[in-house]
Structure formats: C-alpha cells, structure tokens
Amino acid sequence: MTVWAALAAAGPGVPPAVQEYLLQARQMQALSFVVHIPLVTFGIAFPAMILYVEWCYLRTGDALYRTLARRWSKIMVALFAVGVVTGTILSFEMGLLWPGFMATFGSVFGLGFAIEGFSFFAEAIFIGVYVYGWDRLSPRAHFASGLPIVLAGFTGSLTVISVNGWMQNPSGFTLRDGQVVDVRPFEALFVNSYFWRELVHMYLAAYIVVGFLLAGAYAVGRLRGRWGRYERIALAVPLTAAALAAIVQIPVGDWAARQVAEVQPVKLAAIEGLGRTTDGAPLHVLGWYTDGEIRYGIAIPRLLALIAYHDPDATVQGLDAVPPDERPPVNVVRVAFQLMVGIGLLLALLGLVYLVVRVRRRRLPESRWFYRAVAVAGPASVVALLGGWITTEVGRQPWVVYRVMRTEEAVTGAGGIPVGYATLALVYAGLAVAVIWILRRLAATPLELPDAAEVPTEGGGRR
Amino acid sequence: MSLAELPLVFALVGMALYTVLAGADFGAGFWELTAGQGPDATRLREHAYHVIGPVWEANHVWLVFVLTVVWTAYPLAFASIASTLTVPLFVAAVGIILRGVAYALHSGTSAPWERRVIDTMFSFSSILTPFALGAAVGGIASQRVPVGNAAGDLLTSWLNPTSLLIGVLAVAVGAYLAAVYLAADALRQGEPDLEARFRTRALGASVVAGVLALGGLVILRTDAPTLYQGLIVGDGLAGLAVSVLAGLVTLFLVWGRRYTLGRFTAALAVVAIFAGWGLAQRPVLLPGLTVAQAAAPEPTLIAVVVAVLAGGLILAPSLALLFRLVLGGRFDPGGAQRASATPPAQHTTSPRGRAGLLLSSAFTCLAVGVGLLSVVEIGWTHAVGVVALFGFVVLAFVGLAPADGDPFG
Ligand code: HDD
Numbered sequence: 001m002t003v004w005a006a007l008a009a010a011g012p013g014v015p016p017a018v019q020e021y022l023l024q025a026r027q028m029q030a031l032s033f034v035v036h037i038p039l040v041t042f043g044i045a046f047p048a049m050i051l052y053v054e055w056c057y058l059r060t061g062d063a064l065y066r067t068l069a070r071r072w073s074k075i076m077v078a079l080f081a082v083g084v085v086t087g088t089i090l091s092f093e094m095g096l097l098w099p100g101f102m103a104t105f106g107s108v109f110g111l112g113f114a115i116e117g118f119s120f121f122a123e124a125i126f127i128g129v130y131v132y133g134w135d136r137l138s139p140r141a142h143f144a145s146g147l148p149i150v151l152a153g154f155t156g157s158l159t160v161i162s163v164n165g166w167m168q169n170p171s172g173f174t175l176r177d178g179q180v181v182d183v184r185p186f187e188a189l190f191v192n193s194y195f196w197r198e199l200v201h202m203y204l205a206a207y208i209v210v211g212f213l214l215a216g217a218y219a220v221g222r223l224r225g226r227w228g229r230y231e232r233i234a235l236a237v238p239l240t241a242a243a244l245a246a247i248v249q250i251p252v253g254d255w256a257a258r259q260v261a262e263v264q265p266v267k268l269a270a271i272e273g274l275g276r277t278t279d280g281a282p283l284h285v286l287g288w289y290t291d292g293e294i295r296y297g298i299a300i301p302r303l304l305a306l307i308a309y310h311d312p313d314a315t316v317q318g319l320d321a322v323p324p325d326e327r328p329p330v331n332v333v334r335v336a337f338q339l340m341v342g343i344g345l346l347l348a349l350l351g352l353v354y355l356v357v358r359v360r361r362r363r364l365p366e367s368r369w370f371y372r373a374v375a376v377a378g379p380a381s382v383v384a385l386l387g388g389w390i391t392t393e394v395g396r397q398p399w400v401v402y403r404v405m406r407t408e409e410a411v412t413g414a415g416g417i418p419v420g421y422a423t424l425a426l427v428y429a430g431l432a433v434a435v436i437w438i439l440r441r442l443a444a445t446p447l448e449l450p451d452a453a454e455v456p457t458e459g460g461g462r463r
Numbered sequence: 464m465s466l467a468e469l470p471l472v473f474a475l476v477g478m479a480l481y482t483v484l485a486g487a488d489f490g491a492g493f494w495e496l497t498a499g500q501g502p503d504a505t506r507l508r509e510h511a512y513h514v515i516g517p518v519w520e521a522n523h524v525w526l527v528f529v530l531t532v533v534w535t536a537y538p539l540a541f542a543s544i545a546s547t548l549t550v551p552l553f554v555a556a557v558g559i560i561l562r563g564v565a566y567a568l569h570s571g572t573s574a575p576w577e578r579r580v581i582d583t584m585f586s587f588s589s590i591l592t593p594f595a596l597g598a599a600v601g602g603i604a605s606q607r608v609p610v611g612n613a614a615g616d617l618l619t620s621w622l623n624p625t626s627l628l629i630g631v632l633a634v635a636v637g638a639y640l641a642a643v644y645l646a647a648d649a650l651r652q653g654e655p656d657l658e659a660r661f662r663t664r665a666l667g668a669s670v671v672a673g674v675l676a677l678g679g680l681v682i683l684r685t686d687a688p689t690l691y692q693g694l695i696v697g698d699g700l701a702g703l704a705v706s707v708l709a710g711l712v713t714l715f716l717v718w719g720r721r722y723t724l725g726r727f728t729a730a731l732a733v734v735a736i737f738a739g740w741g742l743a744q745r746p747v748l749l750p751g752l753t754v755a756q757a758a759a760p761e762p763t764l765i766a767v768v769v770a771v772l773a774g775g776l777i778l779a780p781s782l783a784l785l786f787r788l789v790l791g792g793r794f795d796p797g798g799a800q801r802a803s804a805t806p807p808a809q810h811t812t813s814p815r816g817r818a819g820l821l822l823s824s825a826f827t828c829l830a831v832g833v834g835l836l837s838v839v840e841i842g843w844t845h846a847v848g849v850v851a852l853f854g855f856v857v858l859a860f861v862g863l864a865p866a867d868g869d870p871f872g
C-alpha cells in the first residue's frame with residue numbers, strides 16, 4: 001500500500017491513481033538510464049586516467065603527456081556537460097514518473113541523492129577549475145585540482161548506487177498502513193552488502209567501458225596507419241586499465257550471482273530460465289525460454305547449483321515458487337544477462353592476452369587481429385554494461401522496491417506519458433547525434449605535439 | 464523555526480542561489496538571442512559565452528540540490544508537486560538538455576552557420592527553462608497543487624495568471640542579473656564598449672523587472688489572494704521591502720558603474736523575494752498540508768540537516784575558490800601565463816627489477832583476492848578479497864605503466 005492509498009482510506013478526496021501507460025513510463029525511465037549510464041562511466045573513470053597521464057608529465061617533464069592529458073580533458077568536459085543534463089532529467093523523472101515511490105519512500109532513500117548532490121557540486125566546480133586552469137595554474141596546483149574530480153566521481157556513483165542497492169534489498173524502515181515509520185536512513189543506504197557489491201562491480205565496469213572505448217579509438221587509428229609514440233601511449237594507458245579491470249570483473253561477477261541467489265532467488269530463476277524448483281539445477285547457455293523451460297539451449301548439468309550455492313546438489317528455486325504476477329519478464333532478463341557474461345568473458349580473455357604479451361615480451365601486441373578486437377571491445381563493453389543494468393532492474397520487476405512496493409503503485413497518475421516519451425526519445429536521438437558530432441570534431445582538431453622532429457607520426461594524429 | 468522547517472529553508476536558499484547564479488547564465492543566453500547580427504553582436508555573444516564557461520555546471524547543481532532536499536524531507540509534497548506540475552517540469556527538463564548540449568557543442572563549431580544554429584538553440588532553451596520553472600513556482604504559490612498523485616489540473620495548474628507572471632518575471636530577472644554581471648566582467652577585461660552596452664541593458668532590464676514585480680502584485684491580489692495578503696500585510700512584507708530597496712540601490716550602483724557592489728545588491732533583491740515568499744506562505748506548504756505535516760520522520764530530517772551542513776563545509780571553500788579564480792580574472796581569455804614555465808623535475812626511468820617486483824606482488828594479490836571472494840564463504844573475507852583485487856589492478860597497472868621504462872618510445 002502506498003501513502004496515497006493510506007490517505008484515501010483516511011479521508012475523502014485522494015483517489016488512487018490509475019495509469020494506462022505504465023509500460024511506456026517504464027520504457028521512458030529505461031531510455032533515460034540507457035543514455036545516462038554510459039556517459040557517466042566517463043565521469044567515474046576518465047578523470048583518473050587523465051590525471052595519471054598528467055602525473056607522468058610531472059614526473060618526466062615530457063610535454064607529450066601534457067598534450068595527451070589536455071586533449072583528453074576536452075573530451076571529458078564535453079561528456080560531463082551531457083552527463084550533467086541527462087542526470088538532471090533522471091532527477092526530474094523520479095518525481096514526474098514515480099511520485100508514488102517518492103511520496104512513500106523519499107524519506108528513506110532520499111538522503112543518498114542529497115549526499116550525491118554535493119559530489120556533483122565538487123565535480124562541477126573542479127572540472128571548471130581543471131579545464132580552464134591549463135596554463136593558468138602552476139603544474140602542481142593544476143594536478144591537485146583534478147584530484148577532487150576523481151574522488152567526486154566515485155562518491156557520486158556510490159550514493160546513487162546505494163539507492164539502487166536499497167531498492168534491491170530494502171531495509172532500514174518499518175511500513176505501517178502504507179506510511180513508513182521508524183526510519184533509519186543511514187542503515188537503509190549503507191548497511192547493505194548488496195549495495196557494496198553493486199558499487200564494486202559498477203566501478204570496475206566504468207573502467208572497462210572507458211578503457212576499451214578510448215583504446216578502441218586509437219586501435220582504429222593504428223589499423224589506418226596512425227601509430228606514433230603519442231598514439232602508443234594513448235592506447236596503452238586506457239587499455240592497461242581496462243584489461244586489468246576486465247580480469248577482476250569475473251570473480252566479482254561470480255560474487256554478484258551468488259548474492260542474487262541469496263537475496264533475490266526469483267531474479268536468479270529468471271536469469272537462468274529455471275521454470276521449476278530443481279535439485280542440482282543445470283546451467284543453460286543460449287536458448288530461449290518458453291512454457292517453463294529453456295529450448296535450444298546447451299545444458300551443463302549441476303553447474304547452476306554449483307555456482308550459486310557452491311554445492312552441486314543444492315536446490316535452486318524456480319519461477320514456480322511465486323505466483324505468475326510476481327515473475328519478471330524472463331527472456332529480457334536472460335538475454336541481457338547472457339550478453340553481459342558472454343562479452344565479459346571475451347573481454348577478460350582479451351585482457352589476458354594483452355597482459356601476457358606485455359609481461360612476457362615487454363611490448364605491445366603486434367597482430368592486426370588484436371587491434372581489431374580492441375576496436376570492437378569498446379562498443380561491446382557498453383552492451384555488457386547496459387545488459388547488466390537491464391538484468392538488475394528488469395529482473396527486479398514487478399517490484400520497484402523488492403517485495404515491498406510494486407511498480408504500478410509507484411507510477412504517476414498524470415496523463416500524457418506517451419507524448420513525453422516520444423518527445424524525450426526525439427531529444428535523446430538528437431543528443432546522440434550531437435555527442436558523436438562533437439567527439440569527431442574534437443578528434444579532428446590537429447594534434448600539436450611539442451617537438452615534431454622527435455615524434456614520427458604517420459598521418460595527422462587523431463583524438 | 465522548527466526542525467521540520469529547516470530543510471525548507473535550505474531549499475529556499477538553494478532556489479534563491481539557483482536564480483541568482485544559474486538564472487544569470489540563462490540571462491546571458493537571453494542577451495545572446497537579442498544581440499542581432501554583425502561583428503558587434505558576435506563579440507557580445509562570445510563575451511557572454513566565455514564568462515559563464517567555467518561556472519555554469521556548478522551553478523546548475525543548485526537545482527539538483529533543491530530537488531533532492533525537497534524529496535527527502537517533504538516526500539509527499541514533492542510527489543504531489545511533480546505529478547501535478549508534470550508539464551512545466553518536463554518542459555524545463557527538455558530545456559535543460561537542449562541548453563547543456565548546445566553548450567557542449569559550442570566549442571566544436573567552426574562554420575558560422577553551425578554557430579548560428581547552436582547559439583539559437585542555446586538562447587531559446589535559456590528562455591524556455593526559466594519560464595517553465597517560474598510557471599511551476601507560480602502553481603505552487605497560488606495554491607493550485609493539491610495533495611495527491613496528479614490530483615491537480617494538468618493545465619490550469621501552470622497556465623494561470625500567477626504562473627505566467629512568475630514565468631515572465633523569472634526570464635526578466637535572469638536577464639537583469641546577467642546584464643549586471645556581464646557589464647562587470649567587461650569592465651574588468653578592459654572592454655569599455657561591451658561594458659557600455661551591458662550597462663544599458665542592465666538599466667533597461669531592471670526597470671522591466673521592477674515594473675513586472677510591482678505590477679504583478681495586482682495580479683496576485685485576485686489570483687493568489689493568500690500569497691498577496693502574506694506579502695502585503697503578513698510576514699512577507701519585510702522580504703518584499705528589502706527586495707524593492709535592493710533593486711533601487713542596484714539601479715543607482717549600475718548607473719554609477721559600481722558593479723562589484725551592484726552584483727551583490729542585485730542578488731540580494733532576488734534572495735529577499737524568496738524569503739518573502741516563504742514567510743508569506745508559512746506555515747502552509749500545499750493546500751491543506753502544513754510544512755510540519757509534510758515533513759519526513761525526524762531521523763530523516765536530522766540526517767538531511769547533518770548532510771547539508773557537512774556538505775556545506777566542503778562546498779563553501781570549493782565554491783569560493785572557483786569564484787575567486789573566475790572573478791579575479793584568472794580564467795579570462797588571454798589570461799594564460801607561464802605556459803609550462805616551470806618544467807617539472809626530470810626523472811630517470813626506474814629499473815626493470817621494480818616492475819618485476821610490482822608484477823609478482825600484483826599476481827599474489829589476484830590469487831588472494833579470488834580465493835577470499837570466490838572460495839571462502841564468510842562475509843568479511845569478501846571485503847578483504849575486494850581490496851586484494853583492487854590491489855592487483857593498481858600494482859599491475861603501475862608495473863606496466865608507460866612512465867616506467869616507457870616501452871613504446
Ligand atoms: C562492462 C561491464 C560488465 C561486465 C564485463 C560484467 N558485468 Fe555484471 N553487471 C554490470 C556490468 C558488467 C553492471 C554494472 O551493469 C551491473 C548492473 C548492476 C550492477 O551492480 O552491475 C551488473 C550486474 C550483474 C549481475 C546482477 C546483479 C543484480 O541483479 O543485482 C550479475 C549476476 C552479474 N553482473 C554477473 C556478472 C558476471 C558473472 C560477469 C562475468 C563475466 C559480469 N557480470 C561481467
């Protein structure tokens with residue numbers, strides 16, 4: 001029951017809302033996330049990479065590093081501007097689309113967003129100082145002005161994910177007649193191992209996405225013959241970070257799966273397409289879920305039980321454990337999950353190849369195939385990122401707060417959702433075109449290397 | 464003042480600062496639109512654009528601050544407002560996207576036609592957004608937002624005399640503030656002709672805003688009688704009086720080219736109006752809902768207050784730094800000095816052995832991390848495992864780093 005319903009019961013005049021277009025509202029929310037999340041990976045991971053390069057400049061005095069950091073900071077500021085506005089849209093949508101959720105639980109989780117606001121302040125302030133401060137601050141002061149950006153990118157994502165973690169595994173309040181009483185906001189947000197795991201997994205994901213996307217751009221350059229010292233460094237820094245993060249992501253993802261098994265068994269059943277509760281459940285790779293089972297998939301006996309509970313004979317709960325109206329849409333969740341894991345394994349393999357070549361041969365890989373793979377890895381990691389979030393969010397349906405509030409209780413009663421959805425879709429399409437356009441423009445500005453004679457670059461440098 | 468009211472004070476302060484800071488950024492967009500054509504107009508636009516460059520993102524966050532404080536501390540009121548005033552809030556949101564994107568694109572434009580398209584989008588959204596937000600405020604101030612999920616009228620809640628008045632006033636106030644700030648910046652940057660042009664605009668806009676504000680009282684009298692009463696005879700009168708006074712003082716200061724002080728009195732005029740609104744409406748938040756009734760449970764209110772005060776401790780010096788750099792002229796065009804005048808210390812590359820040591824420690828960390836995270840099944844070992852895994856990433860990264868031995872040179 002929501003606050004609305006409680007009010008209606010208490011007195012006349014507040015009819016419970018009905019929303020014809022719940023699905024559109026959900027898609028509108030999903031669309032906004034799909035735009036915001038890949039952008040903010042740059043807010044999380046990019047500042048650290050830029051600062052690392054600037055630090056190399058401070059250590060070696062080699063102006064090439066400075067040129068690189070400076071060019072990257074231009075990309076960062078453009079993406080930050082777009083991240084800021086898409087994030088603001090999300091804040092509006094919390095109220096515009098989900099007033100039932102806000103009215104009932106705003107007092108429980110809102111604090112997370114309020115703290116987040118201060119991270120954004122710090123980030124916005126110091127991005128202004130950093131980007132306008134090239135040439136205007138001493139090298140050391142300039143470097144120092146970048147440190148708060150790194151920290152704020154971390155705390156900003158920390159607080160927002162604490163809200164998501166609370167929605168997945170709610171605690172820190174008591175619900176009485178639709179009203180929350182006995183609220184413990186800090187406990188609700190931060191005493192939640194589900195959240196800490198999400199944070200670790202997402203933080204690594206950000207480095208994977210940013211690292212492979214950046215490295216991919218220079219890999220394409222190499223395939224086209226642009227391969228000077230500048231390009232090699234510009235490729236190696238993000239690629240090293242992404243390769244290492246991709247390897248670590250595997251055990252962390254495995255941890256995630258075990259946690260889902262424990263906290264949200266229905267989501268696990270949807271992820272695996274497990275119709276019936278099964279002892280020693282098998283794991284299915286690929287395939288499609290129909291009529292309570294996986295068709296055309298490859299079954300690996302007992303593996304699911306082993307992964308989820310570290311016991312090949314364990315009983316794994318199936319979708320039949322809950323009534324049909326409490327089950328999430330299975331195939332959406334399952335396909336998204338398989339995409340993430342499939343891509344994640346391939347990315348880790350790519351990272352391993354890179355690592356072995358770097359450690360054994362002490363140089364960068366030379367095969368063209370390697371660089372083709374890196375070029376594909378960037379977009380693929382974005383797919384994995386979104387796949388993971390779709391698994392998490394759609395897998396939680398029909399609940400907005402797991403086992404406490406259903407999504408249809410959260411939604412607005414206002415009309416016009418399809419109009420809003422269509423408008424927003426158009427605006428975002430324009431935004432996507434604009435972002436691609438500005439990145440290409442920034443890439444096309446000629447590279448001003450400190451000492452041209454020293455740097456053998458074939459063709460004009462890009463990015 | 465009670466604990467229940469304190470977060471509302473934060474929100475009003477946030478709104479006032481948003482109007483004073485971001486409102487001026489919107490106003491800069493307004494002047495870009497009305498600049499006309501030709502080289503003079505281009506210079507005016509560039510000036511407006513450069514001045515807001517380093518600050519607009521930080522200024523914008525005040526809006527996010529207001530939203531988060533309100534939804535945490537007054538969830539029921541927030542949800543009622545957002546669901547009834549869906550239309551103007553959505554329009555404002557779209558305006559914010561367009562503006563941010565136009566801003567991001569500006570630096571990439573080269574051909575004049577591109578710049579024209581982008582600038583038009585920027586200016587258009589700079590007018591749309593404050594108007595829509597003002598209209599939403601008008602809906603709240605004229606008591607048109609009942610408690611409930613979309614319980615109010617989707618159209619008349621913001622298409623009404625008070626909303627239109629406040630919407631237009633928001634645009635005018637932004638233009639006025641912007642003109643004062645831009646004139647001040649032009650004076651500092653030694654651009655006398657730009658300064659003169661913005662001074663004229665500031666004087667004109669202040670008259671328009673003043674007339675709108677005082678004339679608007681007539682509208683409030685019939686359309687929002689409660690608010691009117693509160694402003695004329697109630698506690699709000701103090702705010703109104705300070706605002707009028709500060710407005711007049713600013714007029715004289717701008718006349719006499721004393722912009723530094725004028726900045727503050729102009730801002731004061733705006734802040735006082737928000738205070739007046741709060742006092743006039745007190746203790747009612749929405750019709751039939753007082754601030755105390757709307758407030759979240761006490762632990763949440765305490766948490767919000769603590770978070771805001773602690774955040775403020777970090778925020779205040781950071782903002783002071785930013786504005787000192789900007790207003791001190793450090794970020795002005797052509798202000799570049801000592802371009803790498805101090806070449807940092809040269810380091811010789813470190814020996815191979817160190818990289819080897821780093822790498823072997825890294826792989827030890829990896830093994831420990833995987834073991835603790837994936838094999839052992841005790842809660843706290845997971846935390847240690849995660850730390851070990853991050854240790855692997857950092858150590859291996861440093862071990863392979865280009866700066867050490869630069870294997871690509
Ligand atoms: C580049 C991105 C990326 C990669 C390579 C992986 N993941 Fe992931 N995954 C995410 C990015 C992501 C995420 C950031 O999108 C999610 C959404 C929520 C979260 O905490 O992280 C996520 C969620 C998520 C969930 C759902 C948790 C929930 O519902 O709360 C599971 C079970 C996994 N992941 C498991 C894995 C496994 C076993 C992977 C190994 C190959 C893997 N992920 C690679």
Ligand code: HEM
Pocket residue numbers: 036037039040041042043044079080081082083084085086087088089090091094120121123124153156157160161202520523524527
């Ligand atoms: C309900 C969900 C979300 C809301 C309401 C939200 C809100 C916001 C807002 C308002 C901003 C802009 C702040 C500013 O004005 O400077 C922003 C930016 C940001 N958001 Fe989100 N956000 C959400 C989801 C996420 C997610 C899923 C992540 C990542 C894990 C994330 C990470 C960030 C980061 C790092 C920024 C900084 C901007 C940048 O670097 O581009 N947010 N968000």
Ligand code: HEM
Pocket residue numbers: 026027029030031033034037094098101160161163164167389390393394397400407410
């Ligand atoms: C706090 C309030 C939130 C609400 C009310 C909310 C609600 C929803 C809803 C209803 C959907 C659509 C699900 C569907 O299409 O079936 C969705 C999707 C999504 N949410 Fe949340 N969510 C919230 C917070 C977050 C946060 C904090 C994050 C990330 C940190 C997040 C990440 C996502 C993502 C990535 C999707 C897209 C899934 C898809 O593509 O379908 N959400 N959310």
